[in-house]
Amino acid sequence: MLRRSVCWMLARHTFFLSAISNRPVQFLIGLILLLLLYANISSSTQYRQQITTQNYYRELVRNHWEEMPDKHPHRMAHYGYIAFRSIDPLSLFDRGIDNYAGNAIFLEAHKQNTVNFSEAGLSTGLLRFGEITQSMVLQLLVPLLMFFIGFGAIAADRENGTLKILFSQGTSWKELLLGKSLGLWLIGILFLLVGMLLLVGTSLFIPELEMNSDWWVRVLVLLLLYSIYFWIIAAITSWVSASSKSAKLALVSLIGIWLLMGIILPRAIQSGASWVFPAPSKIHFDSMVEQELIKKGDSHDPNDPYYKALKDSVLRAHNVSTIEELPFNYSGFQMKEGERISTELYNKQMAVLMGIYKKQNNLSSLTGWVNPFVPIRLCSMSFAGTDFSSYTRFQEEAESYRYRLAQQMNDWQIQYISNKKPTPGEKGPAISRDFWKVFPEFTYPSTSWKQGLNEAGYSVLMLLAWFLFSLWLLIFRSQKLNAL
Incomplete structure (x- = not known):
């Protein structure tokens, strides 16, 4: 029979006497709280700077686009546009891959460029060692503190004989493990609540940040997931302490677990996944796309076999002998067909590349079944909108916008530009600048909770599996332990 009063008594003892009233632990708690505060201030400062900079250049790009003079549509297609990746409001909490992925891309006809201007690329090499964020503190430093506080929670009682006294008074292993775990869990919840209060408080004072439903x-959801994560850490700590013959052995074991699962294993698996599923370099990828285009034809070459056959078929369909007799601009028609073909080839190669990256990520995420540090990291990035999927969604949206822009310019050329070449001294064909304002501005919405759940579903399942395993470990495996 599990007595809740005994569990709460042991939890209060662990929380207040082992942590809150312990001078060295008080210092560590204060240090981590300061790190949470620093992470919040630095993230909010960086967020404000990025938002200000991005809004300035987004407006500048749009103004330049709309203020362009009367031009040939194809020239505007090559003039291009710059699409900016919106910064998710919850990047304040978890930066994810945002610092390493680009946030702007130049869009132009017939060419797909890469996303550029990442924080890591524009900063010193120190950023590549990691950045102090609230998520990093909660994922790595708080568990380390819980390990430090809880390593002797049961092992020390075994060494000084207190464990025998507890059992002689009717305390069971189940009550002892659950009570100690609950006390350690409350320590993790303390930091989690402080972190979330800092997040909400800071967000209230950022006008550009929309705190919608x-x-x-x-x-x-993040609050719930991190609560489950801290319970798993607390249960592991209690179990290792109860299974160890001495407090020293428990401390060494827990530090080893932290280093292996929090630091070494995730990086080793990422490197291993890249080795198992190697991705082509940027140069190799571009060359593959170029080779496919060469096989298909060059839309800028009037003598290209494919496009010469296309021209002949169009002339026959309209029962005319020259391009000048067509009721539309043939050059725009040819450019539109070339854009369609090049985009299809690019998307085909990009799908292959994304498939490789997906295999790498899937292999890395599989380690979450043996490492609870992995699913919480993936869940945190997914719901913060800073994971790899949010980055690829931006790429897809930007490419879709680029294709619409190029084809709209081609359509305007087909409709409004004459096939007749201007005579010497005559101004070249152009359309009114009013057309540029008609084409909509690029927008990229923040991640929704449904998108986050869709991306993090597998990781959430792993986290719940770890939670059930921790309960099984404390309740059913407790019978295998002994007090000696």
Whole structure:
């Protein structure tokens, strides 16, 4: 029979006497709280700077686009546009891959460029060692503190004989493990609540940050997931302490677990996944796309076999002998066909590349079944909108926008530009600048909680499996332990 009063008594003893009243632990708690505060201030400062910079250049790009004079549509297609990846409001909490992935891409006709201007690329090499964020503190430093506080929770009682006294008074292993775990879990919850309060408080003072219902749902989901994570850490700590013959052995074991699962294993698996599923370099990828285009034809070459056959078929269909007799601009028609073909070839190669990256990520995420540090990291990035999927969604949206822009310019050329070449001294064909304002501005919405759940579903399942395993470990495996 599990007595809740005994569990709460042991939890209070662990929380207040082992942690809150312990001078060295008080210092560590204060240090981590300061790190949470620093992470919050630095993230909010960086967020404000990025938002200000991005809004300035987004407006500048749009103004330049709309203020362009009367031009030939194809020239505007090559003039291009710059698409900016919106910064997710919850990047304040978890930066994810944002610092390493680019946030702007130049869009132009017939060419797909890469996303550029990442923080890591524009910063010193120190950023590549990691950045102090609230998520990093909660994922790595708080568990380390819980290990430090809880390593002797049961092992020390075994060494000084207190464990025998507890059992002689009727305390069971089940009550002891659950009570100690609950006390350690409350320590983790303390930091989690402080971190979330800092996040909400800071967000209230950032005018550009929209705290809508979706934002609140994602915050609450993160609160729940991190609560489950800290229970898993607390249960592991209690179990290792109860299974160890001495407190020293428990401390060494827990530090080893932290180093292996939190630092070494994730990086080793990422490197291993890249080795098992190697991705082509940027140069190799571009060359593959170029080779496919060469096989298909060059839309800028009037003598290209494919496009010469296309021209002949169009002339026959309209029962005319020259391009000048066509009721539309043939050059724009040819450019439109070339854009369609090049985009299809690019998307085909990009799908292959994304498939390789997906295999790498899937292999890395599989280690979450043996490492609880992995699923919480993946869940955190997914709901913060800073994971790899949010980055690829931006690429897809930007490419879709680029294709619409190029084809719109081709359509305007087909409709409004004459096939007749201007005579010497005559101004070249152009359309009114009013057309540029008609084409909509690029927008990229923040991640919704449904998108986050869709991307993090597998990781959430792993986290729940770890939670059930921790309960099984404390409740059913407790019978295998002994007090000696």
